[in-house]
């Protein structure tokens with residue numbers, strides 16, 4: 001039952017007690033000797049007083065229950081606050097770890113990428129003509145098996161002494177063979 005209900009009931013009972021007390025007082029003053037009626041009124045007065053007392057007790061209990069409820073709520077609020085604090089701390093820790101992981105990932109990716117670029121440069125170097133260092137290897141000198149691009153080998157062929165520009169081995173026009181990479 002709610003506090004309002006108890007309060008209303010107590011007020012009503014107190015009114016009744018007052019009314020009955022007034023009636024008793026009046027009857028005594030009037031000198032009315034009907035003791036039976038007076039006894040009835042006294043009994044009712046006692047009943048009402050008892051009921052009032054019980055209501056007061058219930059009211060007190062309700063009050064103390066509310067008090068306990070308030071204490072429980074305070075304890076829960078403190079607990080909730082601690083939980084929030086812990087959650088925030090865990091959240092911060094996760095954020096720091098994620099930042100570290102992201103940094104590590106970036107560095108790892110960076111070094112992997114750098115390594116791949118390096119390999120790419122090396123492979124490109126293998127495919128490029130070693131004389132002009134520009135065009136792709138297109139022919140082989142079938143004497144020393146050095147690989148060159150067409151313009152570089154043509155230039156060498158135009159000379160009187162046809163020598164491989166890499167190892168200086170002499171070769172003839174028939175030694176030039178196309179290759180297909």
Ligand SMILES: [Zn+2]
Pocket residue numbers: 129130131132133134135148149150151152153
């Ligand atoms: Zn070349």
Ligand SMILES: [Zn+2]
Pocket residue numbers: 141144145146164165166167168169
């Ligand atoms: Zn050669």
